[in-house]
Amino acid sequence: MSTSHAHPANWYPDPSGGQFLRYWDGHAWTSHTRPAPNAATPQPAMPTAALATVNAQPAAPMVLYPQNAMGMPAPVGVWRGPVDSRPFVQNMVDAVRVCIQKYAKFDGRAGRPEFWYAQLAMILAVIAVMFVVWIPVLGLLAGLALWVLGMAALVPSLAVTVRRLRDAGFYWAWIFLSLVPLGGIALVILCAQPSKHP
Secondary structure (H helix, E strand, O other): OOHHHHOOOEEEEOOOOOOEEEEEOOOOEEEEEEEOOOOOOOOOOOOHHHHHHHHOOOOOOOOOOHHHHHOOOOOOOOOOOOOOOOOOOOOHHHHHHHHHHOOOOOOOOOOHHHHHHHHHHHHHHHHHHHHHOOOHHHHHHHHHHHHHHHHHHHHHHHHHHHHHHHHOOOOHHHHHHHHOOOHHHHHHHHHOOOOOOO
């Protein structure tokens, strides 16, 4: 009986030690890890056939929250994989700050909070201008400010949408859906999908 039949793909205790589970894909250990549940939960038996290959090389130290290197707090209540390099976005201010920092950066990934908080900030700016646009002089200045803001936010808005599509597991060129009739609705649905990455 082969190892893949004896030990199906599942989460097993990390053979290199530590308090994490490592994913066994049925043939080999992957780099995906997650925290081990409490001791009361029974764990499946570890695929011992692959222990020799894993233990032969020393395990590299795992960095659970790479965003901590930038001084950001670790997320509370939601565990993020050790390979998750996305910035931790908690609110609208964080999302706007990240979009400004990644002004024209189309590579990488953007989580749902980063994308949707940035969109909410733009919608609130438009609504605020709509309240003062009827005032003669102030409305003209507010309209001009909104036009400047729209031009300045065009590139980061496209960049965060491309990063969000990549994070949701879609090819970046799906952004062109917004150019066809009703394609904007499909693009919103694609951007609302959860992350397909660890």
